[in-house]
Amino acid sequence: MALDQTGIIPARQEDPTRWRELSRVPRGPRARFGASIAEALFRSATRDLPIRVDYSDTASVADAASPRMVLHRPDHFFARLAAGGLIGFGESYMAGDWSSPDLTDVLTVLAGRIDTLVPAPLHRLRRVFLPRVPHSQYGAPGDARANIAHHYDLSNEFFSLFLDDSMTYSSALFTGADATPTWQDLGEAQQRKIDRLLDGAAVAAGTRLLEIGTGWGELAIRAAQRGARVHTITLSREQQLLARNRIAAAGLSSEVTVALCDYRDVRGTYDAIVSVEMIEAVGHRYLPTYLYTLDRLLADDGRIALQAITMPDHRMRATRNTYTWIHKYIFPGGFLPSVDLLEQIVASRTGLRVVDRYSFGSHYAHTLRLWLQRFTSRTSSAEALGFDEIFRRMWGFYLAYSQAGFASGYLDVHQFVLDRASGDGHHDAG
Known part of the structure; x- marks a missing residue:
């Protein structure tokens, strides 16, 4: 690929078929039968956390000052969670099933409780239900x-x-x-x-x-x-x-x-x-x-x-x-x-x-905060380079997810x- 006059290589255009898999909400047996279990586990795990989860079927009783997570399509969210675990959690954000005006703060709370979000008896099932790194x-x-x-x-x-x-x-x-x-x-x-x-x-x-x-x-x-x-x-x-x-x-x-x-x-x-x-x-x-x-x-x-x-x-x-x-x-x-x-x-x-x-982990949290602020402020520039909305949501989630890891000490x-x-x-x- 040729350099432009600034010496920077232009971005590739996004493949319009790239997000085809993401556009399909999981419908297999694991998603159908596991969604209710995923919902029960998620509600239990987040009930006592200092975050506010807004469901479409109920008003939140949590502190209105707490970081807020909004489930726009709860059925899709829990189906993805059941089918893909934490992969499904990230994919549901990319797909727009949930959002947050306080994304980094929500993820920081979750990262800080990572060892207890899933009940301990279920940890031993990791090898059975979670995918392995491909060769x-x-x-x-x-x-x-x-x-x-x-x-x-x-x-x-x-x-x-x-x-x-x-x-x-x-x-x-x-x-x-x-x-x-x-x-x-x-x-x-x-x-x-x-x-x-x-x-x-x-x-x-x-x-x-x-x-x-x-x-x-x-x-x-x-x-x-x-x-x-x-x-x-x-x-x-x-x-x-x-x-x-x-x-x-x-x-x-x-x-x-x-x-x-x-x-x-x-x-x-x-x-x-x-x-x-x-x-x-x-x-x-x-x-x-x-x-x-x-x-x-x-x-x-x-x-x-x-x-x-x-x-x-x-x-x-x-x-x-x-x-x-x-x-x-x-x-x-x-x-x-x-x-x-x-x-x-x-x-x-x-x-x-x-x-x-x-x-110096706290310094990385500051570094990522500044990168995320800069990236968020340049949405139109990223779009002009050919990076579509789903990609931009993915990249913003990655920066916020990383910042949360360092801010929580994880x-x-x-x-x-x-x-x-x-x-x-x-x-x-x-």
């Missing part, structure tokens, strides 16, 4: 590029609708003075995040730096401005093109190479390795391979800085094989590790050690610094 989303080399393209190749112009000028698509790091950060604070907060990672990896003049996950090139630019020689890799063709353009515009093409490459295919040795929120795309089956690869590529006196989204260990273990709404519509193959799992694999499968860990984000454990060499992949 194509395990993270194998042959599938990884398609999984990445599904998300990141929507178009660079689309992401520019809600990201700041640095095109940084990961949590910013605000200061204590930014109690309620504004859009004007975001660019500086993204630079602060990047600089903390580069400092953690000891990136300086002459450093041979490997970046796994280019994004749109901002970290590579800032590292090269320090005098580092940067090799950055991505599986997104659109990111590669725009990152190269931005790097060239900064006059740094001779210091930075941007390769379309799987992390498993990288060769050589590097003084520093930095990877920002790429580990979530690896998949839990390939997490040992990913961390071993970092071990293999790092010089003996080198350092690694990682930024990773995490979830509680018990939830990670319960859900790691479950196919979710996020997998189906947003991040095929995505997997959020726990801190315990990461540190366990580092200790048992590599010659590395974690020397620093910093948590999700966290960490920066890790690793180096070579004393006296240890490179470990085998084993």
Whole structure:
């Protein structure tokens, strides 16, 4: 696809048949017989929550000041919930079966009670009733590029609708003075995040730096401005093109190479390795391979800085094989590790050690709030790019859903610094 005069790749037009499945309300036996059960469970789960659910058949008795969820088509909502669980919950929002003037607040309440929304005796039925992650989303080399393209190749112009000028698509790091950060604070907060990672990896003049996950090139630019020689890799063709353009515009093409490459295919040795929120795309089956690869590529006196989204260990273990709404519509193959799992694999499968860990999940909630506000304010621009109403509802739900995860504490984000454990060499992949 050709670049336009701004250097941004135009968005593809939406396939008019894309939402055909969504337009059909489930009518099978599971939906027919399960809808009444789903309704009973939903009413029971939400009865004592600090949210207001408005049904078509009854006036709400909840506090009118509470976040409000409106069921426009309750029958459709409960049929989708019965047929698809949490996938059906997200699809029913996309289809317009329910809405909320306080979407993030509603989702934050639900995320904060995620362990108790479904009665404990039903948890053991997860394997029977919930779909499993398809093999194509395990993270194998042959599938990884398609999984990445599904998300990141929507178009660079689309992401520019809600990201700041640095095109940084990961949590910013605000200061204590930014109690309620504004859009004007975001660019500086993204630079602060990047600089903390580069400092953690000891990136300086002459450093041979490997970046796994280019994004749109901002970290590579800032590292090269320090005098580092940067090799950055991505599986997104659109990111590669725009990152190269931005790097060239900064006059740094001779210091930075941007390769379309799987992390498993990288060769050589590097003084520093930095990877920002790429580990979530690896998949839990390939997490040992990913961390071993970092071990293999790092010089003996080198350092690694990682930024990773995490979830509680018990939830990670319960859900790691479950196919979710996020997998189906947003991040095929995505997997959020726990801190315990990461540190366990580092200790048992590599010659590395974690020397620093910093948590700043509340900063991600602020980052996502600003992205969502920006995206919502640019509805007409998204429509002009060819992204229809259902897509825009989907993307808004994803941003609000993510913000709710961090605001409730269900999700966290960490920066890790690793180096070579004393006296240890490179470990085998084993």
